[in-house]
Amino acid sequence: MSRNKLFGTDGIRGTANTPPITPETAFRLGRAAGLILRSEGGVDRPRFVVGRDTRRSGPMLEAALVAGLNSVGADALLAGVVPTPAVACLVKDLGASGGVVISASHNPAPDNGLKLFAADGYKPDDSLEERIEEAILGTGCDDVRPQGAGIGISLPVDDASIRYGAFVRKSVPGMSLHGMKIAVDCANGASFRTTPTVLRELGADLVLSHAEPDGMNINEACGSTHPEEIARLVKESGALIGISHDGDADRLVLADETGAIVDGDEILALTALDALSRGTLAGKTLVATVMSNFGLDECLAAAGGRVIRTAVGDRYVVEAMREGHFSIGGEKCPSLIASTT
Secondary structure (H helix, E strand, C coil): CCCCCEEEEEEEEEEECCCCCCCHHHHHHHHHHHHHHHHHCCCCCCEEEECCCCCHHHHHHHHHHHHHHCCCCCEEEEECCHHHHHHHHHHCCCCCCCCEEEECCCCCCCCCEEEECCCCCCCCHHHHHHHHHHHCCCCCCCCCCCCHHHCCCEEEEEHHHHHHHHHHHHHHCCCCCCEEEEEECCCCCCCCCHHHHHHHHCCCCEEEEEECCCCCCCCCCCCCCCHHHHHHHHHHCCCCCCEECCCCCCCEEEEEECCCCECCHHHHHHHHHHHHHHHHCHHHEEEEECCCCCHHHHHHHHHCCCEEEECCCHHHHHHHHHHCCCEECCCCCEEEEEECC
């Protein structure tokens, strides 16, 4: 295996079944994460939540990853097809030692990726990620071979989507969408069940599109990388708002009632200004990356707030939010991160 760096800003990415996104890498990741995150948590029998998007290569990589986890005595909690944020939520909800998402986000169907979460539901910091990478590329894990009852098992999490839906609804107590027509583009990806279910439970009338995944149509001429599609859907349906996900539903694009696209900086500004007016923007501070427009700074400053910036990558936004105890941050891409604690 190549000793080139595996992890980028958001996990390991590439064309599925081609290095580094091979079953062999997934297997070694399972072994490395199982051992290292077990030692971090100090537990004898670690458990890991595993989720994936709708790509054809997902089950192949999942099987290899789970075999790696089980081979070092870690149990795998199989969440199936769920959004990336659902895995982060389930890790904490189920008291797991960590989690892995098998997804290449907004990339085309032939690609795939492996994203890690630590026991706190956040992505590992750089030092922990480096230790896992060294273990994948090295031989330090090779001698760990439990036998008999020491081998891990795999357990389905049959209510994974239900748990995540309940978490989402709890984050907006009292919200009602009755009488609202909402257009939703699920990108034929991981949100194809969860988003329609939650919005309907909140009372919305949905105009649903690209919610029939076949393993190869994820992000194909749809989703957040094709905002023209949600703009068209809003205009044709007369919806009040349009929501367009990417393949693993950790980011979205919005369209207003005219079909005009609301970009990431606008979403950040609207969210932060609303929180500022309610007195709920912690430290009167929004966390953004160096990619955001400086108009965002001017907008917040005029309302009595401020913007601090991080390197590109939602992990760095989260780190800054946690260090400063800030409540809202995100990227221009767009992604939005709100703390509920």
